[in-house]
Every structure is written in structure tokens, then in C-alpha cells.
Amino acid sequence: MAKSQSVSLSVIRRLPRYYRFLSDLKAAGILRISSRELSSRMGLTASQIRQDLNCFGGFGQQGYGYNVEQLHAEIGNILGVGKKHKTILLGAGNLGKAVAAHMDFEAKGFDLIGVFETDKQMIGKNLRGLKILSSEMLVPFCKEHQPLVAILCIPKDSARKASDLLVELGIKAFWNFTHYDFAVSHPGIVVENVHLGDSLMILSYRVNETLEGNSTDNKE
Amino acid sequence: MAKSQSVSLSVIRRLPRYYRFLSDLKAAGILRISSRELSSRMGLTASQIRQDLNCFGGFGQQGYGYNVEQLHAEIGNILGVGKKHKTILLGAGNLGKAVAAHMDFEAKGFDLIGVFETDKQMIGKNLRGLKILSSEMLVPFCKEHQPLVAILCIPKDSARKASDLLVELGIKAFWNFTHYDFAVSHPGIVVENVHLGDSLMILSYRVNETLEGNSTDNKE
Numbered sequence: 001m002a003k004s005q006s007v008s009l010s011v012i013r014r015l016p017r018y019y020r021f022l023s024d025l026k027a028a029g030i031l032r033i034s035s036r037e038l039s040s041r042m043g044l045t046a047s048q049i050r051q052d053l054n055c056f057g058g059f060g061q062q063g064y065g066y067n068v069e070q071l072h073a074e075i076g077n078i079l080g081v082g083k084k085h086k087t088i089l090l091g092a093g094n095l096g097k098a099v100a101a102h103m104d105f106e107a108k109g110f111d112l113i114g115v116f117e118t119d120k121q122m123i124g125k126n127l128r129g130l131k132i133l134s135s136e137m138l139v140p141f142c143k144e145h146q147p148l149v150a151i152l153c154i155p156k157d158s159a160r161k162a163s164d165l166l167v168e169l170g171i172k173a174f175w176n177f178t179h180y181d182f183a184v185s186h187p188g189i190v191v192e193n194v195h196l197g198d199s200l201m202i203l204s205y206r207v208n209e210t211l212e213g214n215s216t217d218n219k220e
Numbered sequence: 221m222a223k224s225q226s227v228s229l230s231v232i233r234r235l236p237r238y239y240r241f242l243s244d245l246k247a248a249g250i251l252r253i254s255s256r257e258l259s260s261r262m263g264l265t266a267s268q269i270r271q272d273l274n275c276f277g278g279f280g281q282q283g284y285g286y287n288v289e290q291l292h293a294e295i296g297n298i299l300g301v302g303k304k305h306k307t308i309l310l311g312a313g314n315l316g317k318a319v320a321a322h323m324d325f326e327a328k329g330f331d332l333i334g335v336f337e338t339d340k341q342m343i344g345k346n347l348r349g350l351k352i353l354s355s356e357m358l359v360p361f362c363k364e365h366q367p368l369v370a371i372l373c374i375p376k377d378s379a380r381k382a383s384d385l386l387v388e389l390g391i392k393a394f395w396n397f398t399h400y401d402f403a404v405s406h407p408g409i410v411v412e413n414v415h416l417g418d419s420l421m422i423l424s425y426r427v428n429e430t431l432e433g434n435s436t437d438n439k440e
Contacts, residue, residue, distance in 0.1 A: 012422060015421070016415065016417065016418035020418070079421045079422075079424055079425050080425055080428040083424065083427075094318040097314055097318065098314040098315045098318035105420070108421050109420075109421070109424035109427070148427065173423060179240060181241070181262070192423040195236065195237075196323060197324070198240070199412055200329075201235070203369070203410065203412040204299055204300045204301060204330065206393065207305055208329075210393070210408075211392070
């Protein structure tokens with residue numbers, strides 16, 4: 001895999017979508033696909049697809065299209081879905097529970113090893129086969145197990161303090177569902193935000209735009 | 221509000237973040253803020269901020285900075301957070317419950333009026349003050365109440381059929397949590413995707429990149 005050094009984040013952000021499409025093709029028993037066929041299924045242009053995949057050295061053969069299984073494996077490899085990064089979840093409320101129950105961490109490069117909660121009613125209960133621990137256990141747990149990634153499903157007010165502590169404890173990456181904004185604190189730490197409220201406001205904007213008769217663009 | 225005609229989606233996607241920051245400033249009793257101060261808090265450049273806000277006619281006064289309350293109200297207005305678009309939720313599993321419990325729909329332009337589920341154990345239970353309805357009620361409900369927006373928290377396999385039906389019933393916009401990809405079907409329909417799995421894979425990529433010593437960029 002000849003991965004070029006500085007691939008832009010906008011190309012990277014399209015890779016999971018390729019990965020999902022290729023998973024479906026693979027499951028449907030399709031062995032080869034041309035960039036034209038892939039483009040019509042994905043709503044992208046064929047040249048966009050060739051450009052994107054060329055960033056990583058390109059996997060297609062002129063006139064033969066892409067080998068689905070190979071391309072799927074290569075993109076999975078680039079995304080690092082085969083890793084097992086130790087991961088903890090902070091917050092086992094509605095959102096934390098949904099995230100834990102819903103996500104296939106193991107298939108995406110992560111290994112969820114601990115769940116922490118301040119609400120005494122939740123502590124000791126099971127979530128995804130893990131016993132929910134009191135947040136007082138966070139420090140000793142991290143010292144013992146050295147997780148690398150933390151998922152934040154806690155209220156915004158607690159997020160700053162928690163993230164400061166977690167960085168001190170060696171956490172290198174956050175999957176951040178809170179409205180706490182990491183942008184200016186903790187440079188060097190990876191933060192992938194899921195701001196559901198922002199997404200909802202964008203939807204609001206686009207609905208209004210459409211109702212006013214302006215065009216909208218679903219392609220991402 | 222002098223909104224120019226074709227503002228790019230990348231500018232629009234930054235507006236909710238401005239809105240959140242301004243909400244915080246407003247709550248903290250701050251009346252005015254310079255683009256420089258706003259930029260240092262948000263991790264953007266001052267010129268980026270001026271450029272973004274100029275797309276909508278600009279709200280600042282040279283040398284005086286922005287009036288926080290006015291800018292907050294204007295951005296809210298652009299995003300349409302004061303609207304009350306009738307919205308239904310399909311799927312009251314873990315994810316649907318979390319979305320319903322977690323989101324402040326009313327403050328973001330939406331009015332959740334119905335929740336639908338196929339699981340008989342959930343039907344009749346309460347969610348956010350609404351009685352969960354059988355999905356068999358979907359057609360008569362939509363004909364009577366004419367919702368405009370649908371939130372999809374259902375399995376991917378059911379998403380295609382459900383979305384086809386919903387478009388037929390007059391739904392104009394989807395907040396899509398499923399892995400079903402609307403890109404090529406239903407042109408003209410607004411789809412705002414929340415692909416949590418994609419976000420998790422991006423996190424995986426960025427964690428690995430960081431561990432390999434390459435830089436990462438949290439700014440969005």
C-alpha cells in the first residue's frame with residue numbers, strides 16, 4: 001500500500017463511505033467494479049473516485065475496474081479497522097447507552113474496555129457485557145489499563161474537567177459527543193466531534209432553503 | 221438580514237458552531253466581541269470569521285466588534301431555529317430514544333409530533349411526552365398531520381422502503397442515522413446524515429496517524 005504522506009482530511013472523510021459501499025458489494029458477491037459503476041451508485045463522479053483512490057496509490061487496473069475484496073481490505077487497512085485501541089466510555093445515560101449498544105467498535109479499530117458513570121443508579125449495571133463503573137474508579141482504571149481513546153457522552157459542564165484529567169492520564173484521542181469545544185485546548189490530541197445539535201441546525205437551514213425554492217446538495 | 225444567494229455548505233456548516241459560542245457568550249453576560257477575540261476562542265482565524273459572517277451581509281462594526289446578542293439572533297434566524305417544522309421519528313430503540321431524549325428540537329426549528337416503532341414491546345410507551353405508535357399508524361398519521369421532516373433511527377434494511385413511503389407521504393427532509401445512503405435516490409429531498417460509524421472510522425484513521433507521528437487537525 002503506497003500511502004502518500006499528506007492526504008487531505010476531506011479525502012479521508014470520504015473513505016468510510018467507500019468502505020461501506022464496498023462492504024455491501026462484497027456481501028452481494030460482486031467481485032469487480034468500474035469507477036463508473038461505483039460512481040453511479042455513490043452519486044460521485046468517476047474522476048472524483050479515481051482521484052480519491054489515487055491518493056493512496058490507486059488500486060484499479062485500467063479497463064478492468066477495481067477488485068472489490070482487495071479494495072475493501074485496503075481501505076479498511078488505511079482506516080485501521082483491524083486495530084484494537086483500548087477505549088473507555090464516560091457517561092452511560094441515554095446517549096452513552098445508545099452509542100455503546102449501537103456501535104460495532106471491534107469492526108472499526110476499537111476495543112471498549114470500560115464504562116464510567118456518576119449516577120449511582122447506573123453503577124454496577126451491565127452495558128455491552130461491561131459492568132458500569134463509578135467515575136471514582138477512572139484514575140486507578142486508567143493507570144492499570146492505559147486506554148488510548150475516550151468517548152465522551154457526559155454533560156458539557158463536566159467535559160472540560162474530565163478531558164483535562166483524561167489527557168493527563170494518557171488519553172490521546174476523544175470521540176466527543178458533548179458540546180464542549182476542544183479546538184483551542186489540548187493541541188496534539190485527536191478529537192472527532194459528533195455535534196448532533198449542529199447537524200440538526202444544518203438540517204433546519206437546508207429545510208428552510210428548500211422550502212424557499214433554493215437547491216440543496218446531499219453529496220458529501 | 222442581507223443573505224446572499226448561494227452560500228457554500230461549508231460556511232453553513234460552521235454557523236451552528238458560531239451559534240453555540242455566541243449562546244455561551246450571551247449566557248456569560250458578554251455584550252460585544254471582536255472578531256479577534258472570537259477567533260482565539262474558536263480556534264479560527266479572525267479573517268475566516270469576518271469572511272464567514274460577511275456571506276450574510278456582515279454584522280460587525282469596524283473597531284467595535286460584534287454585538288453578541290444581535291449576532292446570535294441573526295445566526296439563529298439564518299439557521300431557522302425559530303421555525304416549528306413538524307417532525308416524526310421512526311425507531312424508538314436505543315438510538316431513537318437517545319436522540320429523542322437528548323435533543324432540544326424546539327430550540328432548533330423542529331416540533332416532534334410522532335414516534336413510530338415496529339417492536340410491540342415499545343408501542344404505547346411514552347417517549348418525550350409522546351405515546352409511541354405502531355408503524356402501521358404511519359400512513360394515516362402522516363395524512364392527517366402532514367409532517368415535513370422524518371428522523372430515521374431504524375435498521376438499514378428497512379430504511380429504503382420507509383424512505384420511499386415517507387417521500388410519497390410528503391416528507392421533504394430526513395435526519396438520517398441509518399447507514400442507508402440517499403445520495404442517488406430522491407433528488408430534491410434534503411438528507412442530513414449522521415453516520416456514527418463513519419465518524420468512528422475517521423477517528424480510527426486519525427488515531428493511527430497520530431501514533432505514527434503525523435500531525436492531525438481538529439479544526440472544522
